[in-house]
Amino acid sequence: xxxxxxxxxxxxxxxxxxxxxxVWLALNASEGIGAVAIGGWTAFPDVGTRNADTYSKARxxxxxxxxxGRAEGIAFSAxxxxxxxxxxxxCTYTIEGSLPSARFWTLYAADEQKIVLPPTARRVPALxxxxxxxxxxxxxxxxxxxHPAPGNWLGLTGKGPMQLVLTLYDTPSATAARVLExxxxxxxxxxxxx
Amino acid sequence: MSRPVYALLLGLVGAGIVHISILFLLPHFTERDAWSQLxxxxxxxxxTSITGTTSTTPLIRSVDPLFAAVACRFDLGDGVVHVQAPGxxxxxxxxxxxxxxxxxxxxxxxxxxxxxxxxxxxxPEQTIQVRRQLPEEFVNSVFVETDIGEGIVLVxxxxxxxxxxxxxxxxxSGVSCAPR
Numbered sequence: 001x002x003x004x005x006x007x008x009x010x011x012x013x014x015x016x017x018x019x020x021x022x023v024w025l026a027l028n029a030s031e032g033i034g035a036v037a038i039g040g041w042t043a044f045p046d047v048g049t050r051n052a053d054t055y056s057k058a059r060x061x062x063x064x065x066x067x068x069g070r071a072e073g074i075a076f077s078a079x080x081x082x083x084x085x086x087x088x089x090x091c092t093y094t095i096e097g098s099l100p101s102a103r104f105w106t107l108y109a110a111d112e113q114k115i116v117l118p119p120t121a122r123r124v125p126a127l128x129x130x131x132x133x134x135x136x137x138x139x140x141x142x143x144x145x146x147h148p149a150p151g152n153w154l155g156l157t158g159k160g161p162m163q164l165v166l167t168l169y170d171t172p173s174a175t176a177a178r179v180l181e182x183x184x185x186x187x188x189x190x191x192x193x194x
Numbered sequence: 195m196s197r198p199v200y201a202l203l204l205g206l207v208g209a210g211i212v213h214i215s216i217l218f219l220l221p222h223f224t225e226r227d228a229w230s231q232l233x234x235x236x237x238x239x240x241x242t243s244i245t246g247t248t249s250t251t252p253l254i255r256s257v258d259p260l261f262a263a264v265a266c267r268f269d270l271g272d273g274v275v276h277v278q279a280p281g282x283x284x285x286x287x288x289x290x291x292x293x294x295x296x297x298x299x300x301x302x303x304x305x306x307x308x309x310x311x312x313x314x315x316x317x318p319e320q321t322i323q324v325r326r327q328l329p330e331e332f333v334n335s336v337f338v339e340t341d342i343g344e345g346i347v348l349v350x351x352x353x354x355x356x357x358x359x360x361x362x363x364x365x366x367s368g369v370s371c372a373p374r
Binding site: 003007008010011012013014015016017018019020022023048049050052054055057058060061062063064065066067068069070071072073103104106108116124125126128130131167169170 | 198207216265
């Protein structure tokens with residue numbers, strides 16, 4: 001009697017717990033199904049369209065957003081630096097390299113829920129390519145951190161994990177077929193406040 | 195086969211069924227999607243700003259902080275939707291989303307006829323009707339033909355720096371979204 005009851009409970013726990021847990025894990029994975037990863041940056045070109053797979057659709061419904069269309073642009077996010085460590089607000093990072101062709105692009109820091117982090121006093125929370133200093137060969141170098149830096153600086157405040165979001169607007173790279181051909185800059189960690 | 199092993203297998207099969215059910219039902223039962231959030235603050239055909247100011251969080255997440263955007267809900271059952279906005283800004287783009295927030299169609303200022311926001315969303319049947327006798331106000335419009343009933347239109351505009359904020363707000367407040 002108790003044995004039957006125990007086994008029934010076991011079946012239910014495995015079914016409900018395992019089913020719900022595996023969905024939760026699958027939807028929270030940053031490099032899930034449908035993701036395109038380019039040197040530490042990930043994008044979901046099909047998310048928010050009818051071509052999206054079932055996992056992307058569920059993830060999108062849960063996050064509640066309105067994705068950029070193909071003619072608008074494509075958003076990449078980075079959760080980790082080039083060394084593989086998670087990005088943190090108390091650290092300083094340098095973004096170096098060249099970007100694919102686009103009319104312009106923007107870069108901002110967001111928390112884990114993709115909510116934009118508040119800027120340092122009297123600054124805007126994002127940088128964009130139309131007001132950026134460039135190196136001699138046209139590449140970019142951006143310092144991201146709590147301490148002001150010469151050149152291009154994106155100010156951070158607070159502590160905790162963060163992600164960087166790089167959005168290319170009006171770019172031929174937005175289609176899923178072309179997105180694998182592009183190169184994105186590296187996120188290098190230069191130091192951390194203790 | 196012993197009963198615990200049988201129970202374990204049954205549990206795993208059940209887990210698979212639960213996994214698939216949650217996955218397919220989630221988009222239908224979520225209350226965090228764009229449509230639900232918009233319907234809480236505004237009615238159909240009301241252009242609503244979805245970008246937050248510095249003190250409020252945006253209505254819909256994943257909008258770039260350097261952008262301002264307005265969204266309006268429509269129902270093609272009421273007739274075609276004509277969306278227009280006078281004026282020019284450095285960059286604007288628009289998207290049409292279906293009831294589930296999935297992007298159906300998008301374009302930007304360089305793909306429109308004369309660089310201004312002027313487009314009509316309609317169903318294939320309405321296209322036939324409209325083309326039979328093209329109304330004067332649709333002559334310069336871009337036609338977005340889609341088979342959705344209800345949907346959302348979103349116009350985004352780029353704010354390069356703070357000096358542009360007032361001009362962009364003016365442009366977006368001029369967005370009209372009306373059934374015809």
